[in-house]
Amino acid sequence: MTNTTKTEKNILELATFYVGDALCGMDILKVQEINKLMEMTRVPQAPSYVTGILNLRGQIVTIIDLGKKLGLDETSLGDDPRNIIVNAPGEHIGLLVRQISDVVMANPDKIEPAPANMSGIQGNFFTGVYKTDNKLIGILDVEEVLKMENESRTGHRVN
Template identity: 35%
Template structure:
């Protein structure tokens, strides 16, 4: 029975620009429509601010800006994926959240070597499913500098 659990990884698939990305569902707390965001001064450009979600203040990161992709006008398809990493809740803005799928673990290929790509540090691997290429994100690496920045601000 345990072997079956290890064969598939349940992920949430979302879009940024023309690419499909995936996050393991265990990190995801909720997928929300866009909420009004309150700016926070002196944060990194990709930190859009904070939202109040059911009484909890959550920092919001624009994943496009985090990856160096041009910012997009707010649209009906955009979503905030609320994730929890190491006990910290953060919202990430994505172009669209499409579906939850089971990825066969043995179909995950290691990072492609892409010269000059900043996003390569945040990738755990890629998966080919039919004609789709899905990039598996390492959420801890995506969020680490933002968490570090919050820690430094709290200490300083």
């Protein structure tokens, strides 16, 4: 019984979502909330992946098109997109994704290193890959995505 309890404590809960056709996931503890796309205000001279800003219960949230940020196509607003709101240092960021999927219980011991280029996605945004019986889930490095976002606003060169 001790092993079962120990295993359960080590399980990583991944909130999974689609960016284009790629299935991605992130630690569910990094997710503040998930909501439907709301009316956004465009931001002049913002990087191309910044879709806009929105007012979420009095908080200004910058919305990043995760597809564009990862080097894929722009997220189609004709599908059923969602904003995954995450807490960034000093602000809230919304990651615009094509579709939300399931919460997956992942054993951290079975997470493999991310290949340098995952299906056309820039691999530096991922900490690893988790294999389920029938899917591969790219585990998003939220800090890396947000770090690049902060660098672009402070004028540092972003590759």
